Amino acid sequence: MPQETAVQIMRxxxxxxxGASSGLGREFALQIDKLPEIDEIWLVARREERQIELSARLTKPARIFALDRANEESLAVIEEELExxxxxxxxxxxxxxxxxxxPFEKTDISxxxxxxKLNVLALVRLTHISLPYCEAGSRILQISSVAAFIPQPNFSVYSASKAFVMYFSRSLHQExxxxxxxxTSVCPNPMETEFFKHKENTRLIDRLKSKGTEKIEKVAAQALHRSARGKDMSVSCFSARLIRILAKILPQHLIIKIIGRMG
Ligand SMILES: NC(=O)c1ccc[n+]([C@@H]2O[C@H](COP(=O)([O-])OP(=O)(O)OC[C@H]3O[C@@H](n4cnc5c(N)ncnc54)[C@H](OP(=O)(O)O)[C@@H]3O)[C@@H](O)[C@H]2O)c1
Structure with missing residues (x-):
């Protein structure tokens, strides 16, 4: 056996x-646990105890990184472990x-x-440091949102961050x-996770959820399936697909006006 192949097998x-400590990330870890092509799962989130609990449910070995991803030093920890x-x-x-x-004006600047830092910078940086370890057949799933399809008044920074994720992912896919x-850019509808928990603006949240919520199991399964098929987008919900089509057909200023009136 050539030496290089032996080294490859041992890797x-x-x-x-x-974001493996709750919601969609936790579900991804559980579904990835069933994939024969994976030997070990690395989990990253701030809450360590949640990740310990999750790792106990996994059949594959897990490595836990209790890190704040918005903190720049966190990246160095993962980079060192990769090296x-x-x-x-x-x-x-x-x-x-x-x-x-x-409303943007009322949002805390910090x-x-x-x-x-979390939705954009950390995602770009982790993608960058991971690429040297990727090979043919490797897959990257970037979690965006249905919010990426249309600029959203009263959710402006978030929807812009998710549009960034989608555009970045699609460019990179081609590259x-x-x-x-x-x-693969994954664009779910609202999901019943901890994402909206303990948040004010319940009226706005209800409006966001009014187009229907999605099950995390379906979102994760479809995203893994689509990426395995080499697709650059995963939109698992009918209403999200409809919003995506409307966003392509209707002038953006009109859609923003309608959404603004609804809010
Ligand atoms: N829920 C929705 O309605 C919805 C819809 C579309 C898209 N999404 C997207 O789906 C993804 C997963 O969200 P989710 O719904 O599963 O929400 P969630 O239950 O709140 O999970 C968010 C995860 O991100 C981690 N996280 C948050 N801040 C972090 C930080 N500074 N450093 C490290 N980890 C951090 C959390 O872990 P720790 O708190 O332990 O750090 C948690 O594991 C997000 O990208 C979200 O934008 C959500």
Missing amino acids: KRIALVT AQNPIMRLLVNNAGMGSPG YNDQLL LKPRKITV
């Missing part, structure tokens, strides 16, 4: 999931995200900073085709 094939372990990154799920609806790496 662990990992899946790295951010030390030299794994094959078969799956990267950039899922951690935050957002809270409300909250917006945190949001952009990485020669390396046979798939990048």
Whole structure:
């Protein structure tokens, strides 16, 4: 056996999931646990005890990173571990995200900073440091949102951050085709997770949820299925697909006006 192939076999094939302590990220970890192509799952979120509880439910070995992803030093911790372990990154799920609806003027300035660091900067950086460990067949799932399709008054920073994720992912998908790496932008409708928990603006939240909520099980399953098929988008809900089509057909200023009136 050629030496290079022997080294290749010894390298662990990992899946790295951010935001694994609750909601969609936790569900991704549970579903990825069933994939034969993965040897080890790396979990990233701030709440360590939640990740310990999750790892106990997994059949595959898990490595837990209790990190604040909005903090720049967190990236260095993951980077060092990647260098030390030299794994094959078969799956990267950039899922951690935050957002809270409300008028921009009334949003705390530091909250917006945190949001952009987590939803945008941390996602781009983790993608960048992961790519040297990806190979043909590796898959990257970037969790965007239905909010990416239309600019959303009263959810402006969040929807802009998710539009960024979608545009970035689709460009990267094309760019990485020669390396046979798939990048899938996942755009769920509102889901019943901790995302909207303990948030003010219940009227706005109810409006956002009025188009229907999605089950995390379906969102994760469809996203994994679509990425396995080499697709760059995963929109698992009918109403989200409809919004996406309308956003393509109708002039944007008209849609924003309608949404603004509804809010
Ligand atoms: N729920 C929805 O309605 C909805 C709809 C469309 C898209 N999405 C997107 O789906 C993704 C998952 O959200 P979810 O609904 O599952 O919400 P969730 O239950 O609130 O989960 C968010 C995850 O992100 C982690 N996280 C938050 N801030 C973090 C930080 N600074 N550093 C590290 N990890 C952090 C949380 O872990 P810790 O708190 O332990 O750090 C948690 O595991 C997000 O990107 C969200 O924008 C959600």
